[in-house]
Amino acid sequence: MTQTHRVGGGHIDRSQPVEFTFDGKKYQGFSGDTVASALIANGVKLVGRSFKYHRPRGIFSAGSDEPNALMTIGEGARATPNTRATIAELYEGMTVQSQNRFPSLNFDVMAVNDLLAPFLSAGFYYKTFMWPASFWEKLYEPIIRRAAGLGALSGEPDPDQYDKGFLHCDVLVIGAGSAGLMTALVAGRAGLRVILADEDFQMGGRLLSELEQINGDTALAWTMQITAELSSMPNVRLMGRTTVYGVFDHGIYGAVTRNTDHLAVKTKKPRETLWRIYAKRSVLASGATERSIALSNNDRPGVMLASAVRTYANRFGALCGKRVVVVSNNSDGLRTANILKASGAEVSAVIDTRLSENSFDIRGRKAVRAIRFSDGRKVDADCIAISGGWNPNIQLTCHKRGRPLWRDDIAAFVPSKDALTADMDVAGAANGSFSTHQCLQEGAQAGARAVQALGKNAAAIDLPQADDAPFEITPFWEMKGCKGSAWVDPQNDVTAKDIKLAAQEGFKSVELLKRYTTLGMATDQGKASNVLGLAILADHLSQTIPETGTTISRPPYTPVSISAFAGASRFEHFRPVRKTPSHNWAQGQGAVFVSAGLWQRAQYFPRPGETHWRQTVDREVVATRSSVGICDVTTLGKIDIQGPDAGAFLNRIYVNAFAKLVVGKCRYGLMLREDGFAMDDGTVARFSDTHFVMTTTTANAVSVYRHLEFCRQCLWPNMDVKLISVTDQWAQYAIAGPNARKLLQKIVDKEHDVSNEAFSYMACGEITVCGGIRARLFRLSFSGELAYELGVPARYGDSLIKALMSVGEEFNAVPYGTEALGVMRIEKGHAAGNELNGQTTAKHLGMGRMLAKKKDFIGKTLSEREGLNAEDGLYLVGFKPVSRADTQTDALASGAHLIGQGKSDTAENSEGYLSSVAYSPSLKSYIGLGFLKRGQERIGQEIRAVDLLRGTDVLVTVCSAHFIDPKGERLRV
Amino acid sequence: MIIVHPLLGPRDAQEFTYLGDASLIHRPDPKADDAAENFYEYLYQRDNLAGEHRELWFHEQGDRSWLVIKRNTLTHDILSVELASDVARREGRSK
Known part of the structure; x- marks a missing residue:
């Protein structure tokens, strides 16, 4: 089939034919066509099936308000469902598929739903699929989802790139029709930085679709001339294919540009760019959208908005029908008829509802064939062009909760004065001013207002001459007394009857009506249907429309793909990655990494022949405890604290005393939240009277720093103390094991004595290593062994790990990862994140005696609450499996509940839980830390560790949390 | 939102983290006889205002100022x- 409905005229490029397929069949269109205009040019009427009843549907509109012609465009991973054919630009080789039909568009078995329509009325889901509840997920939902729905995603990863961008301007003009072009022109000539955004691929808005004269020339010529002038201005940015989808606080606008959807060959350019536009002022010149009239069977393919019929004829040279009936309640009716005649179509009737009272029915199923009046007369037609009036596109004025205002003279909502924030203006059809003259005038005025508001002078501008015919409308919403269903929202299959039924059932508020009937939901967000539905509701309730209300719209104005919001933040780029200075070295050693927040930490270092991570971790633990191991602890938060009041400051942060910590020593500290629960722990080293360095846990580095700054700035603003995070500035390694000092002595410069006498347990000092490299040494131990932490400026971190491993060869030094670190701290009984879990207090953690009595500290008062000090609270203790022949497994699971022997496995019998577990190669047994009711009094008792999720039930003995070296002798040798 | 930082000028709200009511500045006197009650009020009781609200924001991705x-x-x-x-x-x- 060739282009049977193509006529002359239009702004398409006939020198560039474009081949495409629709449902596998080949068609031809031209460059400059949309999918919709090309299908119309080829005489294709049936393009989709409706959501619920699977009724045959055709192209309805010519813009982003399209409810019916939703297509899957593209192939494979690039197949994009629910694309509006009316805005999709045609390209060579495009594949277009219809949706929601099986097995084919022409023969759809689910069309049986249409016969069941009497049973599928408003609220049908709520009424029918009520019980039994167990059927919901397994039966009802899958069936409903298959029967009702739109296109499906490919299921493959999106192959395209997406980007985000930031733009700043003085004036953002939204919409490049007659009003927007004038605004941009006035503001641009005044030297303001202007962004002019339009969702279409061609600037001009409605001017592209009407045969108007401006200044005695065609509207298109004028549009081209203005667009050319604007393009030549360096202070004006024209953004086509760009939808401003949302208005946010303080002059921030969201916009999305579709960069590559119109290209046959996808480039590496981002498919879409999501813009955040900061504008001092904005002018909404978004035009208006025509609405339908509720007529019997007004959803048949071929029933269209009159403005769309004009668009296809004037802009695309495509006739929607060869025998057209025009139905109108306003002065636009004759205009449509005249244009169609000029384009070569036969206008078989013009029905002006202001004059005619005859009701009629639309005949034909997969395409309109005729209309039949109630008196039996029949008029043949293959297209019905309906104009029910125009709705100004005021959506963006509602995004900050502006309420629209009803105007009787144009029977439409316009932005109320209150709805426009101080920095937003409106012009043209969006303001309810429909003639071209009015649009040009208001556009120029809005431009001048913007120029003035920004303190510049607007040059006088000659207003172009244009049509100023008044718009006259007598509201006519629904033709009554017909047999067939009158459709209000074709996308959601909502009829006039559904709206009345909802009102009868009590859903009289417009918000409830929307949710009960689904009126105005989904991709078109009711651009064509909301006001019509509201008018029918008002009529049914015998109220005016303002009395009935309106739903206000939220962002986005039109659908924005989730990929655009994600931008580049996908897969490994979802979050930034922090790598320690030894990362590359560890990678070279074959380390397995684990995420700790944004950090990548070496989890363990497998060696050839090791087949299970446990083998590796056991080896690392044994090697460390028997000789020496090295672990990268750079990720621990490090906060530099300086000032005369630094000691006093820390004294108020930690539960234990810090003011008297001597220079050259470290101390363990526990800090609470103000509510008395443990917040974080770590160590503080004092390098001088006024200089401390705090470490925090990896996970809490950010929140602790924030907390300290809060205390410093908000609570004690006159304390003379300053803080800075130095986590990234220092690479730090733990060197642990009986040979730790011997290894250390090989790289510490001679003048620094690190003998046990000179540098005792908990000492700290500023030293040099490897011949003059500045370093900080801390004699701290998380593992329970003789241990040090050695910090160097981060740029030396990579060299230091290599140096440590090299001098460590003679001691068989091993690198160990976070797993071995965890095993050793559990063996030692040190609390970590699993224990400092936000639900535990110092007392629960066995650190009750650390709470200073004589000083105030954050969390002190509320930590004294009775409830936090109950004797039957959960206290930290250790657990070891009882070895018994009949025990299937002695593997403990963290999270397991502690339940007495012989008691049932229910929540009320739970006496606590395991927080951390490990296999201890030192004890050759599983061990665990956990919280047990009155735990400290129950050493030696037996209890079950029950994990119903993993199906384990292990008899354990309650013991001290310190499995290894409880007296701490190894630390001090 | 855009927050006009007193030292740094207009900054996007994304640079900040939010804490809550600025009354958190007024940490009660721990030595008072009714300190426990005061801390309870301080920490847990908040007015849920529709209208003008004084609140604490932290310029975490910036100069690390706490702002009211x-x-x-x-x-x-x-x-x-x-x-x-x-x-x-x-x-x-x-x-």
């Missing part, structure tokens, strides 16, 4: 922005 921002919770209009340390001093906090 007066914001209308209905319109998101920002009426004033001050350094929290200035506010705290003015309202009697010291060391």
Whole structure:
């Protein structure tokens, strides 16, 4: 089939034919066509099936308000469902598929739903699929989802790139029709930085679709001339294919540009760019959208908005029908008829509802064939062009909760004065001013207002001459007394009857009506249907429309793909990655990494022949405890604290005393939240009277720093103390094991004595290593062994790990990862994140005696609450499996509940839980830390560790949390 | 939202983290006889205002200032922005 409905005229490029397929069949269109205009040019009427009843549907509109012609465009991973054919630009080789039909568009078995329509009325889901509840997920939902729905995603990863961008301007003009072009022109000539955004691929808005004269020339010529002038201005940015989808606080606008959807060959350019536009002022010149009239069977393919019929004829040279009936309640009716005649179509009737009272029915199923009046007369037609009036596109004025205002003279909502924030203006059809003259005038005025508001002078501008015919409308919403269903929202299959039924059932508020009937939901967000539905509701309730209300719209104005919001933040780029200075070295050693927040930490270092991570971790633990191991602890938060009041400051942060910590020593500290629960722990080293360095846990580095700054700035603003995070500035390694000092002595410069006498347990000092490299040494131990932490400026971190491993060869030094670190701290009984879990207090953690009595500290008062000090609270203790022949497994699971022997496995019998577990190669047994009711009094008792999720039930003995070296002798040798 | 930082000028709200009511500046005196009750009020009781609200924001991705921002919770209009340390001093906090 060739282009049977193509006529002359239009702004398409006939020198560039474009081949495409629709449902596998080949068609031809031209460059400059949309999918919709090309299908119309080829005489294709049936393009989709409706959501619920699977009724045959055709192209309805010519813009982003399209409810019916939703297509899957593209192939494979690039197949994009629910694309509006009316805005999709045609390209060579495009594949277009219809949706929601099986097995084919022409023969759809689910069309049986249409016969069941009497049973599928408003609220049908709520009424029918009520019980039994167990059927919901397994039966009802899958069936409903298959029967009702739109296109499906490919299921493959999106192959395209997406980007985000930031733009700043003085004036953002939204919409490049007659009003927007004038605004941009006035503001641009005044030297303001202007962004002019339009969702279409061609600037001009409605001017592209009407045969108007401006200044005695065609509207298109004028549009081209203005667009050319604007393009030549360096202070004006024209953004086509760009939808401003949302208005946010303080002059921030969201916009999305579709960069590559119109290209046959996808480039590496981002498919879409999501813009955040900061504008001092904005002018909404978004035009208006025509609405339908509720007529019997007004959803048949071929029933269209009159403005769309004009668009296809004037802009695309495509006739929607060869025998057209025009139905109108306003002065636009004759205009449509005249244009169609000029384009070569036969206008078989013009029905002006202001004059005619005859009701009629639309005949034909997969395409309109005729209309039949109630008196039996029949008029043949293959297209019905309906104009029910125009709705100004005021959506963006509602995004900050502006309420629209009803105007009787144009029977439409316009932005109320209150709805426009101080920095937003409106012009043209969006303001309810429909003639071209009015649009040009208001556009120029809005431009001048913007120029003035920004303190510049607007040059006088000659207003172009244009049509100023008044718009006259007598509201006519629904033709009554017909047999067939009158459709209000074709996308959601909502009829006039559904709206009345909802009102009868009590859903009289417009918000409830929307949710009960689904009126105005989904991709078109009711651009064509909301006001019509509201008018029918008002009529049914015998109220005016303002009395009935309106739903206000939220962002986005039109659908924005989730990929655009994600931008580049996908897969490994979802979050930034922090790598320690030894990362590359560890990678070279074959380390397995684990995420700790944004950090990548070496989890363990497998060696050839090791087949299970446990083998590796056991080896690392044994090697460390028997000789020496090295672990990268750079990720621990490090906060530099300086000032005369630094000691006093820390004294108020930690539960234990810090003011008297001597220079050259470290101390363990526990800090609470103000509510008395443990917040974080770590160590503080004092390098001088006024200089401390705090470490925090990896996970809490950010929140602790924030907390300290809060205390410093908000609570004690006159304390003379300053803080800075130095986590990234220092690479730090733990060197642990009986040979730790011997290894250390090989790289510490001679003048620094690190003998046990000179540098005792908990000492700290500023030293040099490897011949003059500045370093900080801390004699701290998380593992329970003789241990040090050695910090160097981060740029030396990579060299230091290599140096440590090299001098460590003679001691068989091993690198160990976070797993071995965890095993050793559990063996030692040190609390970590699993224990400092936000639900535990110092007392629960066995650190009750650390709470200073004589000083105030954050969390002190509320930590004294009775409830936090109950004797039957959960206290930290250790657990070891009882070895018994009949025990299937002695593997403990963290999270397991502690339940007495012989008691049932229910929540009320739970006496606590395991927080951390490990296999201890030192004890050759599983061990665990956990919280047990009155735990400290129950050493030696037996209890079950029950994990119903993993199906384990292990008899354990309650013991001290310190499995290894409880007296701490190894630390001090 | 855009927050006009008293030292750094207009900054996007994404650079900040939010804490809550600026009354958190007024940490009660722990030595008072009714300290426990006061801390309970301080920490757990909040007015849920529709309208002008004084709140604490932290410029975490910036200069790490705590700010006291007066914001209308209905319109998101920002009426004033001050350094929290200035506010705290003015309202009697010291060391």
